[in-house]
Amino acid sequence: MSQRVLRLLGKPDCHLCHEMRDVVRSVLQGLDARLVEVDVAEDPELRRRYLLEIPVLLLGDVEIARHRTTPDELRRRLGAGGI
Numbered sequence: 001m002s003q004r005v006l007r008l009l010g011k012p013d014c015h016l017c018h019e020m021r022d023v024v025r026s027v028l029q030g031l032d033a034r035l036v037e038v039d040v041a042e043d044p045e046l047r048r049r050y051l052l053e054i055p056v057l058l059l060g061d062v063e064i065a066r067h068r069t070t071p072d073e074l075r076r077r078l079g080a081g082g083i
Contacts, residue, residue: 004033
């Protein structure tokens, strides 16, 4: 099975984005998944859809977290997503 990719939509200067990134990184340790950070300001469509909603965490095209998440909640959602 290939490694699963989670995309964190945010901006470099976003404090909530940094918090979510730290939670995701801690939860992903030892799992067959990796995190890719995407700056919504660099894509007009992402900026239009998400600029006021960041951070948003996607597993494939499915949103699994928005604004904040806890390690336990993220583990539960990743498990439901097959990770």
